[in-house]
Amino acid sequence: MDNILELSAVGLSERIKAGDIKVIDAVNAVIEHIENVDDTFNSFITIDKEYARIRAGEVQALIDAGKLDSKLAGVPFAVKDNICTKGIRTTCGSKILNNFVPTYSALAVTLLENAGAIIIGKANMDEFAMGSTSETSAYGAVKNPNNIKMVAGGSSGGSASAVAANECFFALGSDTGGSVRQPASHCGVVGMKPTYSTVSRYGLIAFASSLDQIGPLCKNVTDMAAVMEVISVYDEKDSTSVKRDSNYLKHLNKDIKGLKIGVPKEYFQKGLDGEVKACIQNAINKLEDMGAVVEEFELGLMEYTVPAYYTISSAEASSNLARYDGIKYGHRTDKYEDLHDLYKKTRSEGFGEEVKRRIMVGSFVLSEGYYDEYYIKALKIRTLIKERFDKAFEKYDVIIGPVTPTTAPSLDASLISPMKMYLSDIYTVPANLVGIPAMSVPCGQDSKGMPVGLQIMANNFREDKIFSIAFALEQSGGDGNA
DSSP, X not given: OHHHHTSOHHHHHHHHHTTSSOHHHHHHHHHHHHHHXXXXXXXXXXEOHHHHHHHHHHHHHHHHTTOOOOTTTTOEEEEETTBOBTTBOOOTTOGGGTTOOOSSOOHHHHHHHHTTOEEEEEEOOSGGGOOSSSOSOTTOOOEETTEEEEEOOSSSHHHHHHHHTTSSSEEEEEOSSSTTHHHHHHHTSEEEEOOTTSSOOTTBOOSSTTTOOEEEEESSHHHHHHHHHHHOOOOTTSTTOOOOOOOOGGGOOSOOTTOEEEEXXXXXXXXXXXXXHHHXXXXXXXXXXXXXXXXXXXXXXXXXXXXXXXXXXXXXXXXXXXXXSSSSSSOOOSOOSSHHXXXXXXXXXXXXXXXXXXXXXXXXXXXXXXIIIIIIHHHHHHHHHHHHHHHHHTTOSEEXXXXXXXXXXXXXXXXXXXXXXXXXXXXXXXXHHHTOOEEEEEEEEOTTSOEEEEEEEESTTOXXXXXXXXXXXXXXXXXXXX
């Protein structure tokens, strides 16, 4: 069964539809592999073996009857545990939702199941998606399959780890400030944050509503295009959703001659690890060799992106997380004197330290006397950053640079300094602040064998350009080492 696990998602589906592999064999191979390795990696919070095996039989029958020919038919996948799945526990990596079982699935999940993909389980994550290392989970830290002494990244660390460790063929994550792209870079897989409004947020448990976006993590760019085609659908239940063309597979073209690529000078200044820089430069050289036109430019305002992001996201989080009070669902404290005491003890017991920290910061910046000084100012900076990107995209088809300043740090290192963890998001948060699409694609390894990711950003709804660049680099063998 080992050879099954090495297949791509699209490759597995082709073999299944050709009759070479049965869906149940693929599901059993994944389940057996998870049982063997997940105690080490801790990629999953919940595994639903029974459901996966039942679905395998249903999907196989549809394929045999010629009623299902999706490029993802029969493919097992994982779902980040802040994305609702009907009948399958969904915890957000938090004690406060330890017993929560949704009565409905997120639209992205439903679309994938309709395409014949099979949920294998719920991936581990930073609590309520708040973190960059997947160490704030109430269910233990996720380990990086490339080196278990290193973090997998976050907050979608379980999704990235599961894909990298062949515990599933692709996974859904969520990206609020880099939470898909950063763990994808650390684990050596492909991760994408689509244009805001491309993938419905219906069923995604909110962290910061104006920044959150569901995004896939995959083994390669072709799988990414196939998954994105399925989940990029207009949804009337999401007021921010838009109708658009989502034929991404047709843009997998190795010919990038003449495409204009901008490289922000600020992305290569103090703080960027030398080996990461070398891998990124190697990828840039390959793109130039293929005919792309590469030019450095000054983007500006980089020093304001992280403060603006954490001000806005914490403010929205403090509002979104007010619903967890022990009354409607989730954890409730055992002993309390009155309603106020119930709220206080439930939230104190249920939330972890990082979530509490962000709720307090968010409540502070929204409070009387500080609202204009912090929150409104952050929104103004967000607008200025958007104007800088708009101006850049008047000249360039895509903007490229590193995903993170370093490769994956060691476990526990970020817990010593939360501020250092926040600053590690400096290259990823701009895409969320302005809503543009961005992808992390592997482009090499450092001297310790840890993966390095290249970030590719494009203007709103121009995922086609990202796919062209990413596919060309992947096909060129652009994952050279430092």
